[in-house]
Amino acid sequence: MQDRLLGWFDRHQRVLPWRARKGRRPDPYHVWLSEIMLQQTTVVTVGPYFEKFLKKWPSVQKLAAASQDEVLAAWAGLGYYARARNLHKCAQAVTNDYGGVFPDTEEGLLELPGIGPYTAAAIASIAFDVPATAVDGNVERVVSRFFSIEEPLPASKKTIREKAAQLAKGVSRPGDFTQAFMELGATVCTPRKPKCGLCPWKDDCAARRKGNAEELPRKLAKAAKPVRYGKVFWLSDGKGRFLIHKRAGQGLYGGMYQLPTTEWITDRKAAAKLPAPFQETIKPCPLGESVRHSLTHFDLVLEIWTAKAPRAGTVKGLEEACWIHSENIGDYGLPTLMRKAIGLCAGL
DNA sequence: TATCCGTGGCG
DNA sequence: TCGCCAAGGAT
Known part of the structure; x- marks a missing residue:
């Protein structure tokens, strides 16, 4: 053998x-x-x-x-x-x-x-x-x-x-x-x-x-994938730069960079609400486009919102954020999901 | 043992 | 369009 x-x-x-x-x-x-x-x-x-x-x-x-x-x-x-x-x-x-x-x-x-x-x-x-x-x-x-x-x-x-x-x-x-x-x-x-x-x-x-x-091999049936919803924010400074920040922790996309985002949740209606800190400081508008991405345990739909927000760094959670040019995205650990979103927004 | 963790290609 | 699955590991 x-x-x-x-x-x-x-x-x-x-x-x-x-x-x-x-x-x-x-x-x-x-x-x-x-x-x-x-x-x-x-x-x-x-x-x-x-x-x-x-x-x-x-x-x-x-x-x-x-x-x-x-x-x-x-x-x-x-x-x-x-x-x-x-x-x-x-x-x-x-x-x-x-x-x-x-x-x-x-x-x-x-x-x-x-x-x-x-x-x-x-x-x-x-x-x-x-x-x-x-x-x-x-x-x-x-x-x-x-x-x-x-x-x-x-x-x-x-x-x-x-x-x-x-x-x-x-x-x-x-x-x-x-x-x-x-x-x-x-x-x-x-x-x-x-x-x-x-x-x-x-x-x-x-x-x-x-x-x-x-x-063969036979396999046990897998559980159905839920859908999670959220929003990502394309925040530009008016000079060709946009805001990204680093995710914390060891979990999903841990240590990777991302566009500012809401939490990703299964409750579609709750996800439709714009969190107060964003509404009050950044006043973003919906772009009318969404990013769809499939992960191991859920499918994700992120609605893109945009704003010109040079003072976005004052928003809670974005203190450490940084402004980058889209030609420099290769320098950052941006997962495919985020590159999809950036691809839809770059050029705005 | 069960769950979490990405992405792309293929039929 | 959709399910499957690819030289699995950590918790």
């Missing part, structure tokens, strides 16, 4: 920016950076971000020396911004507590911020060729089908991990096997229309025998 998969990988692996040339050990910094970016994010999306980060910060020490604002600005658009905050913390931990050298074991890696069970196993095996089974969404799908596991996720996770470890036990090339396992799921054993004819494991696959590969 292992040799068939490794042989298939040797012939068919994709060329990826973070992948070492054949016969060479990859740089642990590159492996770590790519693995954090690839969490819940597609290979195609990650590519340009990986190149940008490596060019900007060629070593873990350089990344550690950057400010969080710089890291979040470079990460902007990738989503799940806690990953970027933890990436920065992890770089600082490796630099300050580990002498700039990544731990080479699963247990050691697991101690670091932003590195969970999957990523620890992935880095240990890929960067250091240590035996470790990395179970991601691809591996879950391959294993579910190979053993025809009918129990739906996430209850089946434990069984899947055991079966995956069983398949990986004693493998000759742990790093290549980890990548091959995921590569098989990403390119052959795909969620829809799996290419079973091309699979190196087709002769032993239980789901293929039963003809229900595409139905």
Whole structure:
């Protein structure tokens, strides 16, 4: 089984920016950076971000020396911004507590911020060729089908991990096997229309025998997404600049910049009211356009309001705000949602 | 165990 | 248009 998969990988692996040339050990910094970016994010999306980060910060020490604002600005658009905050913390931990050298074991890696069970196993095996089974969404799908596991996720996770470890036990090339396992799921054993004819494991696959590969893995139904409503404010100084400010906290968009906004709430009628501080000091008017954006747990509709408000800094919560030109938005950690809003307003 | 956390592409 | 899902982690 292992040799068939490794042989298939040797012939068919994709060329990826973070992948070492054949016969060479990859740089642990590159492996770590790519693995954090690839969490819940597609290979195609990650590519340009990986190149940008490596060019900007060629070593873990350089990344550690950057400010969080710089890291979040470079990460902007990738989503799940806690990953970027933890990436920065992890770089600082490796630099300050580990002498700039990544731990080479699963247990050691697991101690670091932003590195969970999957990523620890992935880095240990890929960067250091240590035996470790990395179970991601691809591996879950391959294993579910190979053993025809009918129990739906996430209850089946434990069984899947055991079966995956069983398949990986004693493998000759742990790093290549980890990548091959995921590569098989990403390119052959795909969620829809799996290419079973091309699979190196087709002769032993239980789901293929039963003809229900595409139905696996089964998953528990997800809850419906609510809609939240709010307003964003395009406040200009009359000289081509507008106001942004930094979000606090570690939660949604924590540490990222944004246009001033009301809270985002599900009560549409309550959201329609203009908060008193804005009404009294800024006197904004509706632009007649809204920004729609879909997040993990809710869909968002933000109505855009505008005002010429050179004294907006006097409004509570906007004391630390700053005026910027739209050509400089790349310098700030503005999430895609806010870039959409700015795109509609820039030029007003 | 369950919930929170972004974004983009695809069928 | 809409649901799915992508090299998951933290709490």
